[in-house]
Amino acid sequence: MHIRTLGQGFEVSALGLGCMGMSQSYGPNPGTRQDMIDVIRSAVEAGVTFLDTAEVYGPYVNEELVGEAIGPIRERVQVATKFGWDIADGKAVGLNSRPGQIRKVADASLRRLGVETIDLFYQHRVDPGVPIEEVASTVGELVRAGKVKHFGLSEAGAATIRKAHAVHPVTAVQSEYSLWTRDPEPEVLPTCAELGIGFVPFSPLGKGFLTGAVNAQAFFSDDDIRATIPRFEAGNLSANQALVDHLRALAQAKGATPGQLALAWLLAQRPWIVPIPGTRRPSRLRENADATAVGLSADERADLDALAARVGVVGDRYNEAHMNMVGR
DSSP states (O other), rough: OOOOOOEGOOOSSSSSEEEETTTTSSSOOSSHHHHHHHHHHHHHHTTOOOOEEOOOTTHHHHHHHHHHHHGGGGOOOOEEEOOOOEETTTTEOOOOOOHHHHHHHHHHHHHHHHHHEEEEEESSSSSSOHHHHHHHHHHHHHTTTSEEEEEEEEOOOOHHHHHHHSSEEEEEEEEEEEEBTTTTTTHHHHHHHHHHHEEEEESTTTGGGGTTTTTOOOOTTTBBBGGOOOSSHHHHHHEEEEEEEHHHHHHHHHHHOHHHHHHHHHHHTTTTTTTOOOOHHHHHHHHHHHGGGGGOOOHHHHHHHTTTHOOOSSSSOHHHHHHHOOOO
16 A cells, blocks of 8 residues: 655555444444454555544544554554534534634543544534634644644635635545545645645545445435435436446456446545545455556546536435535
């Protein structure tokens, strides 16, 4: 696994591991807690050392899981976590990026992760009730105190990124980005390029759709986030199938899988893009890691660049409530 550099010289593995699904959002976990610890440690052995979690995943239990997994191998990993919510009765009840809350979350995350420093600390969603300059200044204080190494933003708009970066350097912006979610391309990616900020795509495999494992007959349980997403409604999945069919055909011609091709396309976009696919299965982990060896010709990349516009993508990537919290 080769190394990529996000902003501020922060070096990480070219692919990361999104750990959220080990604790929530994708229905019943097929494995035990120990199985998930083994997946995380197997990822590190495969060179996937950039791990992504958040206090709100669970809540709290995902950070605890990651903390236990990395205990013996802390020096080999880079850990990203996030702040920005009020949490009550086991669920997020609203945004909260007030300075006191940020400091409180940092201390609690350090304890749960069992680390002395958080490598990358993201604001999970932009809080319209707190000026971003105040958020950036507070994280800057945590950096100077040695509790945090790098500051990040998640799902922020270009203007917010600029304002934050002017107060304290932003190392990475995390947002959904994939072959069927191209929202960051018009404004966010050019802003990151201009300011020297890395970009971390989550859901780079379209929440499983781009692997070819999800079809119009798929059933999602009530605790699966895809049950709430318009793009995953049966009719929309049928309409979007043309995208996966094209991806599968190209992948077969290259001796790769659709998921590997989707990741290879992201890696080819910019040298400072680091996707963080999530998985709970060792086999999928190995498949994803091997995507870094899949090359794309100029013609193949151009074909994939135009794919979503050519075949169309039907349905929003979030429900209305969540869509209102992105791009601020």
